[in-house]
Each structure stands twice: as C-alpha cells, then as structure tokens.
Amino acid sequence: MSASEQQVSAWEGYWAENTGEPGGPFWDADPQQSAVPHLALLAPYVDRTLPIVDLGCGNGTQTRHLARHFPRAIGVDLAHAAVAHARREDRDGVAEFEQLDLADPLAVARLGARLGGANVYQRAVLHQSDPADRAAVAAAVRPLLGRRGRGFVIEPTAAARPVMARVAARPGGPPERLLQVRRHRMSPAALAPGELPALLRGAGLDVLAEGECGLAMAERHPDGTPVTLPAHWFVVAPGE
Template identity: 75%
Template sequence: MSASERYARAWEGYWAESKGEPGEPFWDADATLTAAPHTELFAPHVDRTLPVVDLGCGNGTQTRYLAGHFPRAVGVDLSASAVAHARRADRDAVAEFEQLDLADLVGVRRLGDRLGEANVYMRAVLHQSDPADRAPVAAAVALVLGRRGRGFVVEPTAAAKAVLQQVADGPDGPPERLRQVRKHRLRPAEVAPGELPALLGGAGLAILDQGETGLAMSQRHPDGTRVALPAQWFVVAAAGGSRPGG
C-alpha cells in the first residue's frame, strides 16, 4: 500500500468512527473563530461574485459559514464519510459537498470545469498531506482559481508541534479529541520554514498578502483557554492573474 493510500484510509477511518458533530474533531472550532476572521483577511482581494470552494472541508463547519458570503459554496473532502457528515449537518442545504482527492488533478480539473473560475478556502490541509502529495495539492488550488479566483491558504507552522505536545502532556494525558487523532495516525507534519511559499510558487501562484495568526482549535487547555496553533496565512492568485473586477 502506498503512503497516499494509507493517508486516505486513515482519514476515512477517522471520519467513519466520528459522529461528525460540530466541535467533535480537535480542529473543528466554530466558524466565528476561523472562517469569519479569515474571510476578513481575504475580503480586500476577492471577487465576491465568484463561487468559493472549501478544499478539505471535513464535516462542513467552515463551508456553511462561507455559503453566507459567496453566491455558491462547495466543500470537497478526501473522505466519503466526512462528506456524508457535512451533508447531514447542512440542514438548510446552503452548500454543496462532494468527495474529491486533491492530489487527483484530473478530478480537480473536472470540478473547475463545472464551476468555472472560483475562490478557494483551504485550512490546514497541506501540512496533513503526504509529502509526495503537497505539490499536487498546491496545484489543485491553482486549477480551481483560474485567472480571477483568489485563494486563502492557512497552515500551522513548525511551532505548532510544541503546542500539541503541551496539550498531550496535560494532567490527565491527551484529551479524547487528540487521542482520536493519534489513533488514526493523523499526525501533523512539520512544515519547514519557507516550504509553504515554495509550494505555492511552484504551483504558479503569486502571494498577494500574508501574515501570522493563531489557528483556533475546538480543544481547550486545562485552564479553559482555547488551544490555538501558530500558523501562517497567504492570499494567492494565479501569477499574472487579473485583479478582482478587472
């Protein structure tokens, strides 16, 4: 079995055992703490008349928020069980969800052909991707954007590893959310300094804006404060692409 196949099975195993409820996964913080502030960072660069695609949507928490800010929101995920959870949770049918392996660029291109140019939201996907799949995942962002779309990409930095270790070393040991992550071997990969800009540039993407942030998790520390992972964010576009409205 290839590394990519193990990766896909690990995610499907995780979501198949999950109830898919908001806040159940370690990373599934409420959209007011995640997609909402990210959308504010994204807003100056984006054409709101285009659809938005949530790459690696999981149970759809962030996709449903994005659906209120774009004319069409589509969430895609590697795991069929994650997509099923997302559809069940979308009681008002505000978004669309489908299974898609982001490393399958033929499938990604088909999605782009159906939607036309679109914006992209991608939260903490590259660092969890198998190293061999990171360049194709970055290329998937470019394929969905086309010339007019803009992408918001946010990923934990290497410093996140110390925060995760602190959570695991709590007085009662790793919390259940983190135990489930470890059980299914969904280990966050360490991202080397400069790796993310290199991946984005290698996919033909230009960085329009960037910064640092704390990526909110659903888990809290024993003192009640929310776990937040040090992260980098980037707003990207096709190199040489037109400006919104241009």
C-alpha cells in the same frame, strides 16, 4: 497521481469513528474564530460574485459559514465519510459537498471546468497531507481559481509543535480529540519552515498578502481558552 491508500484509509477511518458534529474534531473551531477572521483577511482581494470552494472541508463547519457570503459554497474532502457528515449537518442545505482527491489533477481540473473560476479556502490541509502529495495538493488551488478567483491558504507553522506537545502532556493524558487523531496515524504541524511558500510558488500562484496569526482549534486548554496554533496565512492569485 492520487492520494496514497494509507492516506485515504486514515481519513476514512478517522471520519468513520468521529460523529461529525460541529466541534467534534480537534481542529473544528467555531467559524467565529476561524472562517470569520480569515474572510476579513481575504476580503480586500476577493470577488464575492464567484463561488468559493472549501478544500478539505471535513464535516463542513466552515463551509456552511462561507455559504453566507458567496453565491455558492462547495466543500470537498478526500473522505467519503467526511462528505456524508457534512451533508447530514447541513440541515438547511446552504452548501454543496462532494468527494474529491486533491492529489488527482484530473479530478481537480474537472471541478475547475465545471465552476469556471472560483475562490478557494484551504485551512490546515497541507500539513496533514502525505509529504509525497503536498505539491499536488498545493497545485489544486490554481485550476480552481480560473482567471479571477482568489485563494486563502493557512497552515500551522513549526512553532505549533510545542503547543501540541503541551496538549498531549496534560495530567491524565491527551484529550480524546487528540487521541482520535493519533489512532489514525496523523501527524499535525508537520510542515518544514519555508515549505509552504515554496509549495505555493511551485503551484504557479502569486502571493498578494501574507502574515502570521493564531489558528484556533476546537480543543480547549484546562482554563477554557481555545488551543491556538501559530500559523502563517497567504492570499494567493493565479500567476501569469
């Protein structure tokens, strides 16, 4: 199994159009509003001697921050164009980046075998995956964890939809960041209520902690505050 041609084409097209600069994509929040609070939630459970894998890393903004806190940080993305942006923006060479189709279990297993166990950071990836691929994308977390790894998974909830609708309905039309997403036929905040925990359980993961929080975007409201989507987060471990 692998991601659909439509999904691959959409993401390659999106990243080819985007500059890849930090803050350029709609969701590319400053790490201080994203990876930093997420690591605080993961911290009580994580073994920091293990590497960390950033699933769906995009242009690598969060990966580069994660590299400050783990001996090795690897960002992976479906789109070759995203990986090219991430490598270019990593001017200090603090992280590693490679193309990986999370819906391809053999490719994921090969990465897991190479690492021998790692922590995982998955920020708002599943809701943008093709519905037919979501189970496989969720299942990608388990073989990367090995025995000692822990994962942090966060996704917008259904309550994010009205927030997105307000952004789209601004006087003068939707902001360019959102138009870029729409041009490539992406559908943000598409997970159904209860779908995420079911996906995690189906992937053979144990939930160690969970909660609600805001998921900051790079886009800002007219008053200058970040667009923040209601989200549900989980800390997960390999199931027995």
